[in-house]
Amino acid sequence: MQTFSPVLIGSGGFWMPPQASTFAPNTDALFHFILWLCAIFFAGLMGATAYFGWKYKKRSDADRTSPIRGNHKLEIVWSVIPGLLLLVIFGWGFAGYREMIVAPPNAINMHITGQKWSWTMTYPNGGEDGNRLVVPINEPVKLTMSSIDVIHSFFVPAFRVKRDVIPNRYTTIWFQATELGSYPIYCTEYCGDRHSEMIGHVDVVTREEYETYLRGLAGCSEGDDLVACGERQFQRLGCGACHSVVPGQRIVGPSLAQVFGHEVSLTDGTTLTADEDYLRQSIMDPNSQIVEGFAPQMPTFAGRLDGVNLAAVIEYIKSLQ
Amino acid sequence: MASIAETHTGPHDGGHHESYLTAKRGIASWLTTVDHKRIGVMYLASILFFFFVGGVAALLVRTELLNPGKDLVEHAVYNQLFTLHGAIMVFLFIVPSIPASLGNIVLPLMLGAKDVAFPKMNLASYYFYVVGAILFILTIVLGGLDTGWTFYAPYSTTTSTSVISATFGAFVLGFSSIFTGINFLVTIHKMRAPGMTWDRMPLMVWALYATSLIQVLATPVIAITLLLLICERTFGIGIFDPALGGDPVLFQHFFWFYSHPVVYVMILPGFGVISELVTVHSRKGIFGYMAIAISSVAIAFIGFLVWGHHMFVAGESSLAATVFSFLTFAVAVPTAIKVFSWIATMYGGSIRYTTPMYYVFVFLFLFSIGGLTGLFLGALAVDVQMHDTYFVVAHFHYVMMGGTFIAFLGGLFHWWPKFTGKMYDERLGKLSAVLVFIGFNVTFFTQFVLGSRGMPRRYYTYQPQFHTLHEISTIGSYILTAGLLVALVTFIKSLKSGEKATANPWNGMTLEWHTESPPIEHNFAEQPICRRGPYDFPEIDESAAGARH
Ligand SMILES: [Cu+2]
Ligand SMILES: [Cu+2]
Numbered sequence: 001m002q003t004f005s006p007v008l009i010g011s012g013g014f015w016m017p018p019q020a021s022t023f024a025p026n027t028d029a030l031f032h033f034i035l036w037l038c039a040i041f042f043a044g045l046m047g048a049t050a051y052f053g054w055k056y057k058k059r060s061d062a063d064r065t066s067p068i069r070g071n072h073k074l075e076i077v078w079s080v081i082p083g084l085l086l087l088v089i090f091g092w093g094f095a096g097y098r099e100m101i102v103a104p105p106n107a108i109n110m111h112i113t114g115q116k117w118s119w120t121m122t123y124p125n126g127g128e129d130g131n132r133l134v135v136p137i138n139e140p141v142k143l144t145m146s147s148i149d150v151i152h153s154f155f156v157p158a159f160r161v162k163r164d165v166i167p168n169r170y171t172t173i174w175f176q177a178t179e180l181g182s183y184p185i186y187c188t189e190y191c192g193d194r195h196s197e198m199i200g201h202v203d204v205v206t207r208e209e210y211e212t213y214l215r216g217l218a219g220c221s222e223g224d225d226l227v228a229c230g231e232r233q234f235q236r237l238g239c240g241a242c243h244s245v246v247p248g249q250r251i252v253g254p255s256l257a258q259v260f261g262h263e264v265s266l267t268d269g270t271t272l273t274a275d276e277d278y279l280r281q282s283i284m285d286p287n288s289q290i291v292e293g294f295a296p297q298m299p300t301f302a303g304r305l306d307g308v309n310l311a312a313v314i315e316y317i318k319s320l321q
Numbered sequence: 322m323a324s325i326a327e328t329h330t331g332p333h334d335g336g337h338h339e340s341y342l343t344a345k346r347g348i349a350s351w352l353t354t355v356d357h358k359r360i361g362v363m364y365l366a367s368i369l370f371f372f373f374v375g376g377v378a379a380l381l382v383r384t385e386l387l388n389p390g391k392d393l394v395e396h397a398v399y400n401q402l403f404t405l406h407g408a409i410m411v412f413l414f415i416v417p418s419i420p421a422s423l424g425n426i427v428l429p430l431m432l433g434a435k436d437v438a439f440p441k442m443n444l445a446s447y448y449f450y451v452v453g454a455i456l457f458i459l460t461i462v463l464g465g466l467d468t469g470w471t472f473y474a475p476y477s478t479t480t481s482t483s484v485i486s487a488t489f490g491a492f493v494l495g496f497s498s499i500f501t502g503i504n505f506l507v508t509i510h511k512m513r514a515p516g517m518t519w520d521r522m523p524l525m526v527w528a529l530y531a532t533s534l535i536q537v538l539a540t541p542v543i544a545i546t547l548l549l550l551i552c553e554r555t556f557g558i559g560i561f562d563p564a565l566g567g568d569p570v571l572f573q574h575f576f577w578f579y580s581h582p583v584v585y586v587m588i589l590p591g592f593g594v595i596s597e598l599v600t601v602h603s604r605k606g607i608f609g610y611m612a613i614a615i616s617s618v619a620i621a622f623i624g625f626l627v628w629g630h631h632m633f634v635a636g637e638s639s640l641a642a643t644v645f646s647f648l649t650f651a652v653a654v655p656t657a658i659k660v661f662s663w664i665a666t667m668y669g670g671s672i673r674y675t676t677p678m679y680y681v682f683v684f685l686f687l688f689s690i691g692g693l694t695g696l697f698l699g700a701l702a703v704d705v706q707m708h709d710t711y712f713v714v715a716h717f718h719y720v721m722m723g724g725t726f727i728a729f730l731g732g733l734f735h736w737w738p739k740f741t742g743k744m745y746d747e748r749l750g751k752l753s754a755v756l757v758f759i760g761f762n763v764t765f766f767t768q769f770v771l772g773s774r775g776m777p778r779r780y781y782t783y784q785p786q787f788h789t790l791h792e793i794s795t796i797g798s799y800i801l802t803a804g805l806l807v808a809l810v811t812f813i814k815s816l817k818s819g820e821k822a823t824a825n826p827w828n829g830m831t832l833e834w835h836t837e838s839p840p841i842e843h844n845f846a847e848q849p850i851c852r853r854g855p856y857d858f859p860e861i862d863e864s865a866a867g868a869r870h
Contacts (some may be wrong), residue, residue: 014705015773027702031773036698038693045664045689049682052667056603057674064862069606070509077660081655086650088339089700094643096702101639153709155633157775160706164635168563171636184784188709188777190469191476193396196780230503240510295481317557 020179020204021159026096028160036090041082100161103174106134107142114145114152114165115299117194118229118238119185127217130236131200135177136210142174148299153189156202164189177204192217192243193252220312230316233309237301245320253298254291257320279314338841340742355440358840360447361425362740367450368414375409376802378402383764383798386791389782399781401482403688406472407485409709410844412494413454415725416583419590420536421446421501423732424529426507428742430833431523433849435512438507446500449493453693456490459483465833471580471778474561474572478553485554485718488547495544498586502536505529514832516851523831523855524613528593531617534622535582535589541751543579546572570636576629585624587721591728592659595684598728598735599663601829602678603670606856609662611634616655623652637731642701649699662686671860675827680731683758687723691796694769696841709779712772724762730757738826742839743819751809762800763797831855 015035016028016144044100045317089150110133111122121133134166135141145165154173155162158181163173187198220229242253248257260279265271267290272278282287283305286298334806335860351359364773382402385393393400425443427435437443460466460859463483468476477484509530513522549560550572559565561572571663600607606614629637629645637645663685694716697703707713730753738744767790772778776787783791830853 010607012774015770017775023702027706029704030700031697031706034696034703038696041488041695042689044659049667050662051663052670053672053682056667056670056672058671063604063671063860064865065604065671065858065860067606067861067863067865068608068669070609070612070724074665075609075612075658079658081340082657083654086653086696089696090647090650092450093646093700093702093704095640097633097642097705100702100705106564149373150479155777157706157710160702160709162634165564166636169570186775186777190400191781192467192475192480193400196530196777196782199784262715282533 003052017157018179018181019158019160019179020177020183021156022176023096023100023176024158024178026099030089030092030096037085037089040193041217071100084305096263098172103142103172104140107140107174109142109144110135112143112145112154112165114147114154114198115151115192115238116149116192116241117187117198117274118241119187119198119200120236120304121200123214123217125132125214125217127214128236129187129217130238133200133202135202135204136207137180137204139207140174140176142172144170146170150191151189152187152191155186155188156183156297157186158183159202162188165257166223167311175200180206188232197241198309202206209296212288222308224308224312226308226312226315228263229309230312230314230319233305233313234316239313239314242298253294260318260321266290267292267294276314276318279317283310283313295298323347326860336839338843338846340839341741341842342865343629344841344842349831353444355444356439356842357429357443358426358740358844360443361422364417364425364450365422368418368456368487371454374798374804375414376405376408377407380798381443381764382406382803383795385781386783386818387795388759388792389662389785390789391782395470396781397467398827399716400779401465402713403779404469405461407691410721411449411470411587412491413457415451415587415721416494417500417501418725418729419588419594419732420529420532420586421450421497423594423729424505424525424532424590425501427736427833428508428526428529429433429512430836430844431526431831432508432512433517433832433851434512435843435845438506440499442504443495446497449500450495453490453492453494453497456486456493460487460490472547472550472572473550473576474550474553474567476565477550477560479564479816485551488550492544492547492551494727495540495547498536498541502533502540505533506537511532512716514849516810520565520610521612522614523593524596524610524617524762525590525593525609527614528589528596528617531621532586532589535586535621539582539586539625542575543583545573546579546814549575570632573632574588574628574637575735578625579630581628582621582624584720585620587725589620591651591684591688591725592617594728595681596661597829597831598677598681598731599666600856600858601735601827602675603667603672604680604828604858604860605666605668605670606858606861607662608665608668609658609856610856612658613662614656620652620653623655625651630699630704632853633701634708646699646701646704650689650696651690653695653699660689660692673739673827675734676734676745676747676753676754677731677752677827679751680727680734683754683761683778684724684731686758687719687727687761691719691721691723692767694773703850707772709777710772711768711776712779714778715768715772718765718768721766727757733812735827735835737815739833739838739840741816741819742837744822744826745811745815745819749807749814752810753811755802756803756807759803760797760799760801760805764794764801765797767791767794767797767855809821828858830857 054260082179113120119131121129146168147165152165153166159175161175163171163174183202185200242251244251244255245257247257259274266275287296371395385399465482466487468484552558553560560568561567590814602705629641630649633642771790822838824837
């Protein structure tokens, strides 16, 4: 992963992260334009304050002060000049924003699903991956995003893009990556306990690497090693954000090691022995049976996991003994 | 000494008028008082208490952020701490701070009135505040709150923490604001001393006028929004939660329709305080009285039309975003005019380096940074990058704490002799200003850099490249705390052993200086009459060239 410490100036300078998309140069140019403008104004304001503070410090009780109570010319000048500069900033900011909202028609379409506390990426071939977005360099990519629980926000600092990810509604962003490398994705809308760990990566790769990656994504099929494939699904669907596979280790949900075949107590007071059916129901309709001592935090995976993929996940959980 | 008022008797006639502090005795006489000064003092004590609670939460948050991962507390506790900090500072401290405490005490005095228009309503406002505050404390006891002070749905409709008591608390506090607002509006319209025309009102009064307008117009919206949220949580009526058929973005529109104007409820009174301080301590008429007065009201109105700038990336339409961005820049102009005017006021003055004046300098520095960094956030393309990062956190702390809070402290030092009849140790007061200044910048300037480099806000832990800056920021917060403790010591020492204050230690012209310190129970021994503008100091050399433009 690339870091952006002040030492490694990269192309973002002192203030900004590295530039890795077509938006970055414009956003940064505007940022630095405003920065310089502010610096000049600030220096002027503080210079005047310091000068007046020194020049007009009280000398004696006999001091007489100036009767000036305004100056229309000066007041007009200092309203109009900043006003015009503000118009320039507005126009420039708007121009950059307009670029960001209209995706080119030839963009590759991908789908992002946010959930507490992971991202699922769905590619044009139907393949899915968790917390990892792989995109080809120098090609426009359009993301259509939605959430299955609360609001999240998809932010890639190196691309200068951000958009809220909202339940029951689609939002979109697009970008075109310009530098190979791996860049963090942050969630920037507070979404609960592990909000700060809802972190993914965008890997910008060549067209060939991208295609190889897509081929490897397909789901499990008959004859695959179910346990290994189940583990991949487990990672892809972000189960690990809430479940440890180390026995007894609690994150937000219970550890899934040593569950199968063991006794489980539920909040409604009943106890049962975890079998395949119980596991299936826990995943497809998690709120129907709540494990004692836990809050109903788990989203349902009905519709996102079925057939052989679901069987593989269950086999994987069974293997965690 | 000359003053804008003339009464037939000076402030020091006969000792038969007791000060408002000693006129009646006993706890009950305070709890049932309808004297605006006593209500102001009770507000002052309460908001300072909550500032302390919110401050402790902030220190815990900063300490947790010293290193990535766990330093003190777990995720869930951290999330409650930053929520607590934000909610308490906004609802229980900043919103009521200047208007309900300093404003309550000085407004009738400045107008030459005996009290506010509706003294009982004023007391009711205080009790609404107390009930709201109790509900907030109840929230902490009932399992805390982890939604952030913004209560965004559907997180707030689904979390298992105690959202209802907190929102109900904020709802009740809304009434307290509305009551104060109505009271001030009527008082300003109806109770000005004879001769006090609108253009002779102190700018503090203008600022409180604009603030009250916003409070009365905007607060009902948040009250209804919070009620809707409560309905959704208790009865499962779908309004904001999409799982029930609601719209979460609607919540944000409602919320910011109130909360942006409220930004001005927080800052305008600060502007008013600074206008008083800068004139009195540099012995100069304010530069551009009308521009400052009218721009407060202009800001109050345009302030209602910019709420969407909090939602540029939240799924509002791009047309809406464009219009909101434009209007946001439009509000920047009147704000800039004020800063220019304060600085120009010092020109040709005779500046006294008192503690309040120190705070004016601190304010000018910090608020200028706060205002200027708003330009980054108003510009659409740059806001996409900065939204919900530490850049925003730094920006609003520069505005709210560097602006409002510093003005509040400066004002407290300025009017302290009037409120208590005691002077304070100037050296300690100045030391507090210097420490606060240093600590504040170390804490929050680093956060601009954190934010522009991509550090999101409300994060319990963070990636290693952000470590050094977080460390510096945390150390800054300790220096800042030290500065605030020095201010506290200054006040306590003054109460215990401060010299007796004269009626008018700063030689101010406005009417509050024309009665004893502390004022008598009914403010003035006789109805004062206003004959001059609020800043017509005797030092001003009216004969000098360039007078009166
Ligand atoms: Cu999040
Ligand atoms: Cu706003």
